[in-house]
Amino acid sequence: KHVGTSWVHPDHLEASLQMLHRIAGGEDKWRERPFVSQSNCFVVPPMKFATDACRCLEAAVRGGMPVLLLSAGQAGATAPAKLGGALVQEVAECLAGLVYVNAIKPKAPAIFGTWCFVSDLRTGAMSGGSPEQALLSSASAQLSRFYDLTGGTASGMSDAKLPDAQAGYEKAYNHALVGNSGANLIYESAGMLASLLGFSFESLLIDNDIIGAVQRTIRGIEIDDESISLDTMRSVCIDGAGHYLGAEQTLRLMQKDYVYPVVGDRSSPNEWLEQGRPTVVDRAARKLATILATHFPSHIPQAVDDLIRGTFPVRLPREAMKPAT
DSSP, X not given: OOEEEOOSSHHHHHHHHHHHHHHHTSHHHHHHSOOEEEEEOXXXXXXXXXXXXXXXXXXXXXXXXXEEEEXXXXXXXXXXXXXXXXXXXXHHHHHHHHHHHHHHSTTOXXXXXXXXXXXXXXXXXXXTTSHHHHXXXXXXXXXXXXXXXXXXXXXXXXXXXXXXXXXXXXXXXXHHHHHHTTOSEEXXXXXXXXXXXXXXXXXXXXXXXXXXXXXXXXXXXXXXXXXXXHHHHHIIIIISOSSSTTOHHHHHHTTTTOOOOSSSOOSOHHHHHHTXXXXXXXXXXXHXXXXXXXXXXXXXXXXXXXXXXXXXXXXXXXXXXXXXX
């Protein structure tokens, strides 16, 4: 699964590339299928390159690592308060980044990262859950499609400090607008609170439900001869039981066309009362405890892990990655 991360010094990136070569099975295999990208704030809005970030960008491009060209102007602070003007500035900055990347290595992989942020103009603070944020991120997605570029933008950055009702509605309308605007990649999409100043594991699980629901809306409704369901209607209404609960089509589509929440509640009021009236945060906390106690994936083979630990000063003990006995 793809990983997006960042570095602050090119020497750190060079060491990371050596690790990635070992994990991939060689530099040639890494370059053939790079599975880590660099999120790079190469520009300091308005319209200035960031020297240290650009050094990391250059190292990534030469190392065959895709780069998210991230311009994060904040409307009303480091970008024009008028939303259209904020978009114009950030598109110009990201296009300059594409020129930079191609000057280093023509056709090197890059992601068009117009991350137009928003200020609450009463205070100057960032407002990641605002409707203006949803509009800007949606427009960013549309512009990347206009230029036929792989685009990445941000969504799901609630202003709420807890995974509460405010967090839910802000994340939901942001994701719904941005996802259905055609974004290729959506960053900061889960777990983020307080306009990126806070993070919650429970929110990760709740946001997983939100994202799954939004992805279902993006998929839309399929219309073809089979989905029109005339044969199913005929068999149920004329030859069958008069309802669709046990129909062959219903059973076949249960897991294909329908999405079910993991921590969201669809029980009846009586069932909910019998369960002790749990909130969505309660259910997320229980699910989180189960995951942390039982899920210990091992993505790197033991031999490769040993090789990396023998080469680099890895401070995370191997025992910390295994369940307690």
